[in-house]
Amino acid sequence: MTQRSFELPVVGASGRVDHPAAAAAFNADVARTEWHDASLWFVREKRDRAASTVPGWEELRARASAIKEHALTHLDEYLVQFEANATRNGMQVHWARDADEHNRIVHGILSAQGASRLVKSKSMLTEECGLNPYLEARGIEVVDTDLGERIVQLRGEGPSHIVMPAIHLRKEEVGDTFHDHLGTPAGLAEPNALAAAAREHLRQRFLAADCTLTGINFAIAETGGFVVCTNEGNADLGMALAPIHIASVGIEKIIPRVEDLGVFLRLLARSATGQAVTAYSTHVHGPREGQALHVVLVDNGRTRQLAREEFWRSLKCIRCGACMNTCPIYRRSGGHSYGSTVPGPIGSVLTPGLDLDRYATLPFASTLCGSCTAVCPVMIDLDTQLFRWRQRVVENGHVSLAKRASIDGATRVLDRPRLFRLLGAVARIGLRILPAPLARRAAGVWGRTREAPVPPPQSFRAWYRRHRGGAA
Amino acid sequence: MSAPERSARDAILAAVREARPPAVARVEAPIASPTPAGNGGISRTDAFNAAGIAAGADVTVCARGDVARIVDAALGGARSVLSFSDVTPFAARVVVVVNEEDLVDDLHAAYARIDVRAHPFGAFVAGPSKTADIEQSLVIGAHGPKALSIVVGRA
Numbered sequence: 052m053t054q055r056s057f058e059l060p061v062v063g064a065s066g067r068v069d070h071p072a073a074a075a076a077f078n079a080d081v082a083r084t085e086w087h088d089a090s091l092w093f094v095r096e097k098r099d100r101a102a103s104t105v106p107g108w109e110e111l112r113a114r115a116s117a118i119k120e121h122a123l124t125h126l127d128e129y130l131v132q133f134e135a136n137a138t139r140n141g142m143q144v145h146w147a148r149d150a151d152e153h154n155r156i157v158h159g160i161l162s163a164q165g166a167s168r169l170v171k172s173k174s175m176l177t178e179e180c181g182l183n184p185y186l187e188a189r190g191i192e193v194v195d196t197d198l199g200e201r202i203v204q205l206r207g208e209g210p211s212h213i214v215m216p217a218i219h220l221r222k223e224e225v226g227d228t229f230h231d232h233l234g235t236p237a238g239l240a241e242p243n244a245l246a247a248a249a250r251e252h253l254r255q256r257f258l259a260a261d262c263t264l265t266g267i268n269f270a271i272a273e274t275g276g277f278v279v280c281t282n283e284g285n286a287d288l289g290m291a292l293a294p295i296h297i298a299s300v301g302i303e304k305i306i307p308r309v310e311d312l313g314v315f316l317r318l319l320a321r322s323a324t325g326q327a328v329t330a331y332s333t334h335v336h337g338p339r340e341g342q343a344l345h346v347v348l349v350d351n352g353r354t355r356q357l358a359r360e361e362f363w364r365s366l367k368c369i370r371c372g373a374c375m376n377t378c379p380i381y382r383r384s385g386g387h388s389y390g391s392t393v394p395g396p397i398g399s400v401l402t403p404g405l406d407l408d409r410y411a412t413l414p415f416a417s418t419l420c421g422s423c424t425a426v427c428p429v430m431i432d433l434d435t436q437l438f439r440w441r442q443r444v445v446e447n448g449h450v451s452l453a454k455r456a457s458i459d460g461a462t463r464v465l466d467r468p469r470l471f472r473l474l475g476a477v478a479r480i481g482l483r484i485l486p487a488p489l490a491r492r493a494a495g496v497w498g499r500t501r502e503a504p505v506p507p508p509q510s511f512r513a514w515y516r517r518h519r520g521g522a523a
Numbered sequence: 524m525s526a527p528e529r530s531a532r533d534a535i536l537a538a539v540r541e542a543r544p545p546a547v548a549r550v551e552a553p554i555a556s557p558t559p560a561g562n563g564g565i566s567r568t569d570a571f572n573a574a575g576i577a578a579g580a581d582v583t584v585c586a587r588g589d590v591a592r593i594v595d596a597a598l599g600g601a602r603s604v605l606s607f608s609d610v611t612p613f614a615a616r617v618v619v620v621v622n623e624e625d626l627v628d629d630l631h632a633a634y635a636r637i638d639v640r641a642h643p644f645g646a647f648v649a650g651p652s653k654t655a656d657i658e659q660s661l662v663i664g665a666h667g668p669k670a671l672s673i674v675v676g677r678a
């Protein structure tokens with residue numbers, strides 16, 4: 052669907068996403084990897100400072116989690132309630148089972164009105180649905196207006212992060228892109244100047260647009276309204292100008308009541324960027340005078356995830372991106388290496404649910420350190436879910452032959468105490484006599500960047516016998 | 524709604540009903556907030572002022588006005604203004620006038636006081652338009668207002 056800035060071998064010959072290969076390619080540029088890692092850690096630290104200033108932060112997280120669990124376990128009721136109230140507010144509500152239905156609905160709305168110039172604010176759902184290429188192939192001009200989204204759109208890439216879409220790019224690269232597409236002077240790389248050029252370029256698109264499309268952060272069942280959060284105010288600008296407004300939303304974004312917003316808005320921006328709240332938290336409860344307002348409710352695999360006893364809680368996600376910023380794997384492999392619209396820990400839990408074979412490497416893109424779970428504002432047990440997906444991957448035979456063989460081998464050894472002891476002795480001798488490079492080779496991937504350990508003179512079992520002998 | 528969309532609707536709702544995990548009970552949303560006294564005796568206005576300065580908005584306490592309500596002014600909390608005017612996204616500079624008695628401690632208190640349904644459009648505005656999409660450098664005025672001033676009216 053989209054290309055990558057520095058071609059990563061994301062999809063292997065088998066048509067499967069090969070996260071390790073893509074991560075290795077990203078890591079080949081050491082300077083970029085270190086800078087990427089540091090940029091995200093900086094955001095993680097801002098999040099920590101923001102969270103620590105809020106009395107009752109943990110209580111807020113617990114409430115947010117409980118509200119979402121309540122909403123998801125009564126989702127049919129709240130969807131129907133939202134639909135009725137939104138309709139009463141003058142919105143037209145549409146339902147789409149999958150990406151294709153979503154794209155056809157959006158295109159249908161545009162073509163019925165003869166609209167051909169669409170400005171979008173950030174919507175990961177439309178990325179997930181591949182809306183831009185779908186509309187472009189049908190003659191619609193699509194302009195992403197979030198600065199980061201616009202940068203990657205001009206480069207023909209997808210976002211590498213759900214909150215900071217261009218976090219993988221240096222300012223010089225943005226300068227080159229703007230020079231090519233917006234005619235900024237060659238070599239201009241100062242962020243203020245680049246943003247000013249984008250502001251002018253996008254202002255014209257806003258004024259010319261005959262339709263705007265936004266995402267939705269929270270859809271409120273009780274009132275039939277919704278909330279869109281941005282820092283740039285680009286969603287507001289689009290909504291205020293265009294005669295048609297389409298808002299696309301995943302069905303899991305429904306919350307029961309207005310008062311729930313107090314909890315979520317206090318958590319969202321602090322978790323995302325360390326700000327107290329986004330610059331614009333916009334509540335929409337109906338079309339402007341003369342405007343047509345459409346809401347498209349999209350399933351696209353969400354009901355399947357809801358049906359999975361082990362994974363339905365992943366649908367609590369409010370897309371803050373905190374789990375990405377803190378993840379040691381994400382920070383050092385870049386968002387594109389996941390081959391999934393939503394990368395990082397939550398992406399590795401959600402996307403395998405769409406196609407386990409294709410995304411089988413993603414649950415392994417984790418150290419299982421649990422840092423994601425610790426920061427998640429809605430308390431999703433991400434590391435546990437990643438671990439469970441690994442089990443499903445192995446059970447369903449989606450692992451490589453080499454991994455399969457080593458798992459089987461390990462099972463056989465661990466099942467046989469005698470064999471285990473024998474191999475332990477062999478390894479202790481081997482480690483002592485083998486030259487270091489050979490010993491590291493024998494350790495496989497693990498040994499590639501590590502020194503082989505110094506072998507102990509005896510096994511733990513022998514040591515135990517000697518010192519605690521008789522007790523055993 | 525078209526026939527295919529109606530069948531999509533019915534299929535999605537049926538799938539949700541089928542999938543529904545065991546019910547989790549409803550919880551109250553607002554959590555107890557520190558009262559102004561709990562803020563170490565700092566008034567809401569002072570707390571708001573301090574938070575506003577940190578956010579890049581200039582806050583002035585002076586003449587009375589009646590444009591918007593200011594929320595989430597708990598010390599260390601967010602500072603933002605609820606604006607029901609949809610011209611705010613265009614202006615280069617926005618000035619909002621608020622009554623001091625409309626200052627509340629946090630978003631929970633704000634939602635308890637306002638009726639978001641009453642207007643088709645209402646935004647909590649917490650500062651000028653901004654972005655950090657280029658190398659995490661903060662740029663003010665990505666699209667909308669380049670400056671936000673808040674005037675707190677005191678009777």
Ligand code: SF4
Binds near residue numbers: 371373428430
């Ligand atoms: S899983 Fe949690 S931390 Fe990750 S994006 Fe979603 S809400 Fe944020």
